[in-house]
Amino acid sequence: MRKSIILSLILIYIGVVAGFLQNDWYLTVRICGISGLVCLSISGLLNGAFNGFIKGPGISSGRRISPPILDTNEANPVRDKITNFLIVVGGPNVITAIVVYVLTNKK
Template sequence: MIVALITGDWSLLYKITGIVGAVCLGIAGLLSGSFVSGDQFARNYNSDRFNRISNVSKILMIGAPNIITAITVLYLR
């Protein structure tokens, strides 16, 4: 938001927050194991489940507000 205020270009706001949100969602998907097959996920399910869920929730807490901000600014401009 500060960059958009300084430059006067409000399209930067939704571009930057959208990219940050998309990257966070991608990282959360990778860490959660949603891009692996069922056999691979089943083998590693109990070994580090708590750590994986904790990391994914932290990343989603960063990504979700960025996505919401990007969508809101995109529709309000």
């Protein structure tokens, strides 16, 4: 948990410093937003959150598909650790991107 918080703060720091030095706060929004959304997307894929959206021939909308390699009992704790790590890294980055966007677009 500590490593994920530190990594999140480092990414936020990089985004804020880059935006400040370039005097372009949209750069901060892009850095924090992209890193946050990538982390949250990967965690969603690992968690199986997007399995309900997979449709193909012969697949009903209510059927969940999960690759068998991810369903082993040995892989569950590792997958959960990675998912939690990515959520803790991605969440604050997305929140920072939203806050900076809202603060810089005041009129």
